[in-house]
Amino acid sequence: MSITSWVRSLPGRALKGLRAHTAPTRQGLPPKLPRHVALIMDGNGRWAQKRGLPRSAGHAAGVEALRDIIRACDDWGIEVLSIYAFSTENWGRPQGEVNTLMDLLQRNLLGELEEMAGKNVRIRILGDVSGLPAPQRAAVETAVARTRDNTGLMFNIAVNYGGKDELLRAARLLMDRAAAGEMTSADLTEQAFASYLYTSGQPDVDLLIRTSGEMRTSNFLPWQSAYAELVFNPMLWPDYDREAFREDLWTYAERDRRFGKVKKP
Numbered sequence: 603m604s605i606t607s608w609v610r611s612l613p614g615r616a617l618k619g620l621r622a623h624t625a626p627t628r629q630g631l632p633p634k635l636p637r638h639v640a641l642i643m644d645g646n647g648r649w650a651q652k653r654g655l656p657r658s659a660g661h662a663a664g665v666e667a668l669r670d671i672i673r674a675c676d677d678w679g680i681e682v683l684s685i686y687a688f689s690t691e692n693w694g695r696p697q698g699e700v701n702t703l704m705d706l707l708q709r710n711l712l713g714e715l716e717e718m719a720g721k722n723v724r725i726r727i728l729g730d731v732s733g734l735p736a737p738q739r740a741a742v743e744t745a746v747a748r749t750r751d752n753t754g755l756m757f758n759i760a761v762n763y764g765g766k767d768e769l770l771r772a773a774r775l776l777m778d779r780a781a782a783g784e785m786t787s788a789d790l791t792e793q794a795f796a797s798y799l800y801t802s803g804q805p806d807v808d809l810l811i812r813t814s815g816e817m818r819t820s821n822f823l824p825w826q827s828a829y830a831e832l833v834f835n836p837m838l839w840p841d842y843d844r845e846a847f848r849e850d851l852w853t854y855a856e857r858d859r860r861f862g863k864v865k866k867p
Contacts, residue, residue: 640686
């Protein structure tokens, strides 16, 4: 039995014993919700280590936490959810862990595809798909094609993604257009540049959440998160649930977003 299957086969009481849960302090949803939430799902390895489990068990438990948050976004009407699944830097991890992450990506993406398609979720991949192994590349291409016409929650999966790489990619595409005489420097605006990013046509990130207490954004959506509200939640990712998410949404709602301007009296 795989680690993922083992985690999913645990009875409710056993799984509850492995994962910590958040006690709600405020009821209901805040009156103001972000349109676009970005998640850096950090702490899987430390979660497993604290329980004497292999890191792969932490990643599998993290998949269960993600499933809960995707459903919450769909239930609550959040327009876009972006997750940092695998960065360009993650190739430098031990090969066994890389293999586990690639396996989880393939099996869980395909395993959840029919449910997401049935709920009108649209999947977009952020990152260089051509750099993925063939089975994972086929899985993400299948998921994108299967949900292409859906109009509900936009679910962005950043895989083989780096923010600096994304910006360089956009700059090169624009330079190619300029070299071909299709545009000049006067045509380069923020909107024109953003149209060459992986998130073209989507709203910028309103709320970026990172779990595990680390306080950095790790090259994730730097352009799109320029004015995002940042929440650094101390919970390890596998313990993060919709109640913790609800609390972070309340934190966001209580922020005064001025975008560099002065609040009107």
